[in-house]
Amino acid sequence: MSRPRAVALARSVSAILEPVFARLEEISELAAASRPSDGVGWSEADLGDVRQLLLELIVEDSLTVGMGFVAAPAAIDGKDRYMLWWQQQGDRLARLRLNFDRASIDVYDYVEMDWFRLAGPGRPRVTFGPYIDYSGSEQYIVTASVPVIVDGHTVGIAGADLLSRELERRLLEVLRGIPDEALIINAEGRIVAANSPRWVPGVRLRSRPEAGDRLEDRIVVDVAEPDVGIGWALVTTEPT
């Protein structure tokens, strides 16, 4: 496969996620604008419009099972952790409430999670997963996020939980059109989707493939990165 063709395919992959990131950027901008200019006393009362926007955007696509604004520690006045996150469950929308008590064994400390930690001025998009989100969405999901930046500082993120099975189905539509074997891997080298039965989603490759590498009995032809933030790659192979 020629290089321009691989790049075009990577673009088709990111096109699937473009509408998600467009919504997240909209939330991020509104969240940033809701913050008092001196940053003092930023509270839930300022986030009424953000809440309204979340409720409108979450139902636009069945891919999205959760969506919200998650604050940096102490960015919201008096709150070490703060999350305004809504979930779509069938025909219901419900606000997610989690245990942020760090002394507790069941703590859900998002500050340590890659979808929160990695978003910042240098990285405008993060796509993390697929993973089993125990005690969050409790589903097999991919989380996409964008930072909320004020004066060069990250004051939080806007994020969306994407149902892995639906994302896989959409990615496969792109991969099916490729005559070669093609797989999409994430930053951990985990397979997100593949058009060949030799590779199944969730499995992690031992090392990150590069053009010319052997991948079992085949050769990697090309590795192109879709614009989803952190190290996703579209890998194509051909027989040796």
Add this chain to the structure above:
Amino acid sequence: MNASHLTPVEEASTVTRLTSLIAPESVRGRADEIVQRISEAIHLGLLNEGDRLPSEIDLAAQFGVAAMTIRESLAALRDAGLVETRRGRTGGSFIQRPRGATVDQVRRKLSAMTISELRDLTDEHQAIAGQAARLAAERGSPANVRRLFALTEQLGAAATQVDRVRADCRFHVEIAVASQSIRLTRREVELQAELSELLWLPSAGESEVAVATDAHHAIAAAVLAEDAPEARRLAEEHVTANLRRLSQLRLSLADPDGSMEA
């Protein structure tokens, strides 16, 4: 779909989340089943102290039962000390921190089981925990590994029965989470709900905590080393050791009909 057709619920998410990882058991009556699912979710940390349950009407709609059935379930949960109901405008039903099962409760549960039933339960757990550990070593992420070591430390440091149960359960669930299998995770959650209280009677001593902590540490290290066969072997061995503990405890108890004293 349009947002205006949906009613956003500020507080209900905690309970709607019960539906995905805890599968219903059809053999029980509906009220018992709801009690079981809510108490499992509390013990597994899916519902936390102070969480407010949705209204009786919302709960009835979510579980697809009559409001009467919900009232029956809530009464049972109140009796068990897992839910507190407050009246008034800021009232409702709130989750209370479980005090941990009493020795008598666990003894009753355990003495209702035969040794071969305990063996059967751990046979299944060995299949699930062993396979989950193997896949965790092959597929786990650095974040999973960090959590496994943190949970191992928390089991060693746990001061109460409730904290031991949670740290132990949560470790096994995290192994399943690292395996990337939602089915194995669901099964592990169900098995932990059955097993963990039996394993952590208030009488469990420091040496039992130390043995379990060492076993968890070894499994976490095998996952970190991406040594799948070793992770599986260690997980199976750990489950076998648990069976031995449970059998010993069971043998020390009289049968519920008193036949051992006869």
